Amino acid sequence: MPDERQTVTDADGRVLETRAVSWRERMRMIRVCGAAADIDRFMGHALIAASVRAIDGTPMPFPTRVEDVESATNTLDDAGMEAAAKWLSAQQAPRQIDTAAAKKLARHPELIETLWLVKNGVPYEAAFELDAEERMAYLVIFAEFQGAKFDWRAMRWVPQR
Secondary structure: OOOOOEEEEOOOOOEEEEOOOOHHHHHHHHHHHHHHHHOHHHHHHHHHHHOEEEEOOEEOOOOOOHHHHHHHHHHHHHHHHHHHHHHHHHHOOOOOOOHHHHHHHHOOHHHHHHHHHHHOOOOHHHHHHOOHHHHHHHHHHHHHHOOOOEEOOOOEEOOOO
């Protein structure tokens, strides 16, 4: 996601400097918001507030605690939140998908393995933080729970009969 900042003026005449929240920042916001992240309306407001990077040139630090999210929404108030929400909505308009890039990503072994772990109950954040050795161990264990057999000496799956 490009680090392209744009400005928007709210109903109170304040100039808001905005930038789309990256996927990594979204993951940080989920961690920051904890249980409140499960509440769509709360997360929506939190992401709108986090997209505002400055007000009239004064930087708005990215939230690192729930209290920071609340402080940002209070600072923005209704006028700022509405202006930022309209800007964010315009940014999310449909765009052309790079199908070649999507195809390549869908075949990426690490992504496939990690999503398989998520499918098997490993929390999303935990699955994406595993190193290659831990990920492989989890994969083998889960597959063996389902009846597969892995030959550690040959480092391959034993064909099922």
